[in-house]
Amino acid sequence: MTATTPAAPLLVIGNGPAAHQLLDRIRHFGCQDPVTVLGAEDTPAYHRALLTSALDGSLPAEAMELPPPPGDTTIHTGACAVRIDRARRLVHTADGGVFPYSRLVLATGAAPLIPGLPGLRTPDGEPAAGVAVLRTLADCARLTDPAEMAARAPVTILGAGSLGVEAAFALALKDRPVTLVHPGPWPMDHLLDRTAGTLVCDRLAAAGVEVVTGTPAASYAPGTLTLADGRALAAGTLLLCTGVLPETGLARAAGLGVRTGIVVDDRLGTDDPLIHAIGDCAEHRGNRGGSLASGWAQAEALARHLATGARGVAAARRVLRPRIAGPGLVVLGIPGSVPADETITLNDPANGRYARLELTGERISSGVLIGFDRAIATTTELYVHDLPVPRDRLSLLLGRAARVARKGPVELCPDSVVCLCNNVTHQDLTDAWHAGARKVTDLATATRATTGCGGCTRQVESICTALASTKAAATGS
Ligand SMILES: Cc1cc2nc3c(=O)[nH]c(=O)nc-3n(C[C@H](O)[C@H](O)[C@H](O)COP(=O)(O)OP(=O)(O)OC[C@H]3O[C@@H](n4cnc5c(N)ncnc54)[C@H](O)[C@@H]3O)c2cc1C
Structure with missing residues (x-):
């Protein structure tokens, strides 16, 4: 191997949610080094989890964009990496570009799995017509x-x-x-x-x-x-x-260890000390992530490792919020995956509502809630922050234990957390709006709301609209 080129940047392949979180968190941990990103898609980074909102037309593509990353970061869109030259520490792109790296992060995500059903592919392996x-x-x-x-x-x-x-x-x-x-x-x-x-x-x-x-x-x-x-x-x-399969082709061709995903250790490192992998493409301790939460946990751990040398990946707290018609559905963790000390269920078939929470100790280890919107907000916050549930379990499911204190016991007060992933309240958003953040992307930059799972984007949009109307009414404009 050649010596590290001092001028070479940290190079990230992939411009999805895991890469985006890494770009944000390395600056948070004080790293000011230049970073270059190669993204195969033609667009800026966006909330992949909001794609079905683009499918039903309820969100324009621009509203799904993630805020530009802070610091000295150069992003190349439409740049598909095709080869890693580990000996020269270079990455080649399909359009003939060559990018040096001091360290390389693979955040190549996953691709849809096409099952081996007869007729789904043409003889040359492409998806069949339709x-x-x-x-x-x-x-x-x-x-x-x-x-x-x-x-x-x-x-x-x-x-x-x-x-x-x-x-x-x-x-x-x-x-x-x-x-x-x-x-x-x-x-x-x-x-x-x-x-x-x-x-x-x-x-x-x-x-x-x-x-x-x-x-x-x-x-x-x-x-x-x-x-x-x-x-x-x-x-x-x-x-x-x-289903999906991790994108491991580049890593495999470069001789890196791959099982289902690219094999990484507790510093998110592959078997090349200068190459890391995070997100849907990575396999950590035998687990394929496949969720936003695991990608963010890995991005956080890698950012901390690059800045401080620390090792270790926090357990991801997975929240799945499929967008369905009518009152919401949330799946917390993987139901049945951890032995529960206590199971709470509330079934209200006449109103199409159902909740089942599994507790380990006083904490939620997994759960499914459908139709209980206020309880969904509260239980998700308790689960994400690993906080104890109130003794009055029914009040929790009926949405009366609304606001959760981040430290100390659960309190009963108005539910105002809009972005559960980043714990951003309605008040935080209102303050940021009055301070000049008038669009969803500005509010995302100011508060980090919407930059998690993206599930609150529509709510943040409505808050923007409501604040603008209130101001217009007040000024008569
Ligand atoms: C419609 C939908 C809804 C979802 N909802 C949820 C949800 O509610 N909760 C949840 O946890 N998860 C959800 N997911 C899954 C979640 O989106 C993924 O776990 C997440 O996107 C993984 O992030 P990533 O950055 O690792 O990979 P990706 O999002 O796959 O991003 C990888 C990026 O790398 C780029 N890339 C790949 N190869 C190359 C290359 N050779 N050169 C350059 N660039 C390359 C790709 O083009 C892509 O842009 C959903 C997914 C979809 C599609």
């Missing part, structure tokens, strides 16, 4: 082709995990006939029990989605998906929501 995926804004643009939207062309979705469920609601909202096919007994059966799964199924049916469960798909030919029981479903567009 087969679509949903991982990027470009995928969204293809799925919302104006001619197909105008013709209300039907879509069949294969896989009712959280992505398949979200996509079904989004496309149904755009008046597309949607069939959702899932081999399991109910949607999201890997996370939801029968009661919660049935409620989600009812909501899908109410939104006009035809749900076909319990039968795997057998084969595809353009226009038709055939199920194992012989049924043939019309599938002008077949949207695959069948």
Whole structure:
């Protein structure tokens, strides 16, 4: 190997949420070194978790953008890295660019998994005609082709995990006939029990989605998906929501250790001391992240390691908030993954509401809540910050234990946390707005609201609109 080139920057491959968090956190820990980012997509970094809001047209692509990173950071969009030359510490891009590095971070994420079902690929390995995926804004643009939207062309979705469920609601909202096919007994059966799964199924049916469960798909030919029981479903567009695979091609070709993901240790290091990996592409202690929370925890740990030499990755507290029609759904952690000391359930089928929380000690180890919006806000905050639940469990589920004190016991006071990921209150946003942050992106820069899972972006937009109207009314403008 050659000696480290002092002028070479920290180079990051990938411009998704994990990379974005790393760029923010290394400055937080005081690192002022130059950073270069190579992102294969043509767009600035955006909230991937909000893609179905672009699919149903409720958010313009610009509102999904993440704020520009602080400090001396150069971002190259449309720059796809194709080779790592470890001996010369260089990365080559598809357009002939060559980028030196002092250290390299792989944040290449994951790509949709195309199952080995007959007919899904052409002989040269490309997706067959009519087969679509949903991982990027470009995928969204293809799925919302104006001619197909105008013709209300039907879509069949294969896989009712959280992505398949979200996509079904989004496309149904755009008046597309949607069939959702899932081999399991109910949607999201890997996370939801029968009661919660049935409620989600009812909501899908109410939104006009035809749900076909319990039968795997057998084969595809353009226009038709055939199920194992012989049924043939019309599938002008077949949207695959069948999972993702970590993007490990660059690492593998460079001779780095790869199992399912790129293997990293407690300093997020690969087996090359100058190369790290974070986010959906990484595999830490045998675990593939696959969630925003794990990517952020790894980005935080790597930023701290680069600044201070510390090692260790905090356990990620995963919050999944699939966007469904009607009152919200949240899945905290992975239900059933940790033995529970206590399980609290509240079932209100007449109103389509259900909650199940698993506690270890006095803390939430996992949970599913559907329809209890105030309780969703409170329990999510308790879970994310690993805080004890109040002794009055019912008050928690009924949303009466509203505001959570970050230190000390849980208090009963008005619920005003808007961005649960960053603990930003309505008041914080109002103050920032009055201080001049008038757009969602400005508020994100000022308060960090929306820069977590992005689930509060619409709420922040409404706060912006409400404050602007109040000001206009007050000034008569
Ligand atoms: C619709 C949707 C909803 C979701 N909702 C949730 C949710 O509610 N909660 C949750 O926890 N997770 C959710 N997820 C998953 C979450 O978005 C991912 O876990 C997260 O995006 C992973 O971040 P990442 O930066 O590791 O990878 P990615 O977001 O995949 O970003 C990787 C980036 O690297 C780029 N890249 C790859 N290879 C190269 C290369 N060779 N050269 C240059 N650039 C490259 C890619 O183009 C991409 O932009 C959702 C995902 C989708 C699609």
